[in-house]
Amino acid sequence: MVVLSWSSSLIIKSDCPTKCGEIPISFPFGIGAGCYLDDRYAVNCRSGKPFLASLNLELLNISLEANTILVNHPVFNTCVGAASMESANLENSPFFFSHTRNILSGRGCYFLAYINHNEIYAGCYSSCSLEGDPTAVCLGINCCQSRIPLSLQLFKASVETTTDDDDIVKQCKLVFVVQEEWIVRKKWNPGNSKAVPVVLDWGIHNSSFHPLNITTSTSHCNDFANSTSTNATFANKSFSTSTTASNSLVHQCSCKGGFQGNPYLLQGCQDIDECKNKSICTPKMSCRNVIGSYECYPRLINTTLVILGVATGLPSLLLVLLGACRLHILIKRRKNIKLKEKYFKCLLMQQHLTSYDGCGDRGKLFKSKELDKATNHFNVDRILGRGGQGTVYKGMLADGKIIAVKKPKAIDERKLEEFINEVAILSQINHRNVVKLLGCCLETEVPLLVYEFIPNGTLYQYLHAQNEEFPLTWERRLQIAVEVAEALSYLHSAASLPIYHRDVKSANILLDDKYRAKVADFGTSRSIAIDQTHVTTKVQGTFGYLDPEYFRSSQFTDKSDVYSFGVVLLELLTGQKPIFSIGLEEGIGLVTHFMVSMQEDNLFDILDPQVKQLGKKEEIVTIADLAKSCLNMNGKKRPMMKEVAMVLEGIQASQKDNGNVQQDYEEVEHERTEITEGWDVISTSTEGPITIGVMSGASTSDKVVEDACTS
Known part of the structure; x- marks a missing residue:
């Protein structure tokens, strides 16, 4: 018997089967009592086929190297x-x-x-x-x-x-x-x-993992939550709709470079003799194997050279030391150059923001100490919401001004591009229904964005969280629809360069102190040339809001934003989420449900009670028809956002005049279409949906946003 101190009672037998059929079985997996770490790694061999007993799944391969x-x-x-x-x-x-x-x-x-x-x-x-x-x-x-x-x-x-x-x-x-x-x-x-x-x-659960028992100079183990390996290392995360927490951490182990074997066993990683590879050193060099590595050294030709080497050994040693010092300096200098290249875009962004000096709050550069004090050291009590890109904190500046500070989760290339992109986009926009960027902070490892504080949360919360203190009346819903449509119309048609939002959804529509709508989150937005008709990107969006035509072609147009806005109109009309359940059916799409109801003339059966009770029938029907035209499967047959805004403004004007609903909609009427819905990847929290970008179908290169320093 071989005793390994994984726990006080674990004994691993030395005669355990190493194969089932043709499939090798390695510890911590094993066949038979005393051959595996715990029951989760037990393997049953049935008719020459291995099965993982805890999951009852046929086991085809075990890789210790890749875990x-x-x-x-x-x-x-x-x-x-x-x-x-x-x-x-x-x-x-x-x-x-x-x-x-x-x-x-x-x-x-x-x-x-x-x-x-x-x-x-x-x-x-x-x-x-x-x-x-x-x-x-x-x-x-x-x-x-x-x-x-x-x-x-x-x-x-x-x-x-x-x-x-x-x-x-x-x-x-x-x-x-x-x-x-x-x-x-x-x-x-x-x-x-x-x-x-x-x-x-x-990996190995914390309850079974004792690093001192298996980690030696020949192996190392990474905590799933802390490892930066690209080979899929994780924390065991709960799928809560409010927060994502780490619990029951698991660990991965691997043999260090120069060793091979099983890192989950004591002395399981054995030295590799690299010198068996005859070509590992040049022909004029000899190979010497050392633990975990090898050395190449000049071959000694005769005794004279040996004597000469001893005589000149000290000067040679000094030369070697001097060379090593110089090499160290060069490596350090190269690392610094690489680090500067990594943050080059941030430096460009700083120059871009500085160019707005003297233009009021627009483009202000905040000090890290200033924001740290404003948010009480980013205290959890100041958190306004968490999203896919990071956490937003409430803060108060020294002059008493309330702000919102977005702190991204990580500083990788994609996040940095989104950071620069959002600053560049918002620096071009000046609209009452678009959230205002006050500036950013580039002194921290993770750049911070500072926005005006919007106190009343998101439209998603008011529609789907049953807020009894402030129910959304029909007039308020129409007002929000008008304000969002005007903002998108401005982005598409009135901005200095057309802007596609690319993530229109109720969770990205904020409500201020007077419950006016503010469109937010421009991290994935794109500015385009005036003569451009679309941008070609990898498919990215939110499940239920995504334009199916964009998904099939990877080409995002202004009509893709129109489709997403059509889904928001459905949320305002029905009070339902883009994906919801009916009875025993799960994952029903709101677009499909709406289209079926329109075809069967059952529109009023799916309306929110507030809408049905307080809205005028002709207004509701007009907006439902408008939503249907926005959701046309053929993007070319969808109205433009300025046409959508015109229809909604006409309805609102008719309310104020106590007259009939204006018939502006007839100018943008589009024929009925197939039942369908958009889709992608989404996770939801108490703050609303959080987008996870995915690639689907034929992927194409995502356009890198250029510096928006033009004026």
Whole structure:
């Protein structure tokens, strides 16, 4: 018996089976009592096939180097009869569906495939072609693909058909999470497989982990929450709709460079003899193996050279030391250059903001000490909300002015571009219904943005959090719709350069002290040339608000913002979230539900009680028809935002004049369309939806926002 001190009672046998069939089994996994770390890593060998006992999934491979396992996971097939399928439950286990090695995939025509758990969604849309299936890549024709959320341990797979063609509705449709490498090799067609390979990331739970017992000079273990590895390291996160917390931390171990073996065993990492590779040193050099590495040194030709070497040893040593010092200085200098390059965009941004000196509050550069004091050292009591990009704090400056400070989560390249982009965009905008950027702070490691303080939260909260103290009356809903439409119309048509918002949703509409609407969050917005008709980007947006035409083509136009605004109109009319439930059905799309109700002449059955009770019928019908035109599947047939604003202003004017509803809408009437809805990835919190960008279909390069220092 070999005793390893993982815990006071764990004894690992020395004669444990190392294979089941052709699959190698390595500790902490094991077959039989005394061969595995705990029950979560127990493997049953049945008919020459290994099964992970805790999950009852067939085990296809264990990788200690990547800290992954490959398992067979069931496929959801609509022809089986169930409305949806739940995945294997990995909760309270050290296993996670790998978001870097797996993708969500679907097979079939005209359907929306999605997975969700605790209102965290990932989805993709498939159109149809009579020319057959794609043969190399999935382009959204007869198939679809999407990235899955981080730290996923449980999900429900569902399908929603986006056409009323009976023949297509009856066709079998498949939804599955699958190893990306495998499905690409299969040319996006799993055939008749009832299960497909899925990669699970794994580690060791805190309850079982004793670093002193396994961490030696030959191995190291990373905390999932703190590691910066790109190989999918996680904290075990709860899927709460309010906060994302870390609990039950797990750890990953690996052998250090120059060693190989099993890092989860004492002395499991053994030195690699690099000198076995004859070409590792040049022909004139000899190789000497050292623990964890190797050395190349000149071959001694004769005794004279040895004597000469001893005689000149001291000067040579001094030369070596001088060379080492010079090399150290050069390396340090190069690192400093790289660091300056990393923050070069920030420095450019500082120059950009400084150019606005003397223009009032616009573009002010704040000191880090000033913001730290204003937010009481970024106290948790000052938090206004948390989002996908960071946390927003309430602060008060020395002069008594109230501000909102956005503190991004991390300083990576994408976040830095979004930071610069938001400053550049908001520096061009001066509109009463767009949140005002007061300036930023570049002294901190993570740049901070400072906005005017908007006290009354988001439209999402007032529509979906049942605020009885201030119910949204029909007049207030119409006023908000008018103000948002005017802001978007300004961005599209009146700004110095047209601006596409690219994330219009009720959670990005703030309400000030007089409950006037303020459009916010311009991190993914884009300025375009006047003669440009679209921007080509990787698909990014919020589930339920995303323009399906943009998803299929990766081309975002001004009409894509119009589609998202149409969904906001539906929220104002119905009081429903973009994705909601009816009875036993989960994940029903608001757009689809609205279109069906319009076709069946049941509009008033789905209205919010406040709207039904206080709104005039002709006004409600006009706005519903306007929303329908905004949601047209053909973007060219949607109205422009200035036309939408004109219709809404006409309705509002008719209220003030106590007259009839103006018929401006007839000028922008668009024909009825197919039932459909937009989609992407979203997680929700008490502050409203938080967007997670994903790539889907044919991805294209995202445009890097240029400096907006023009005036």
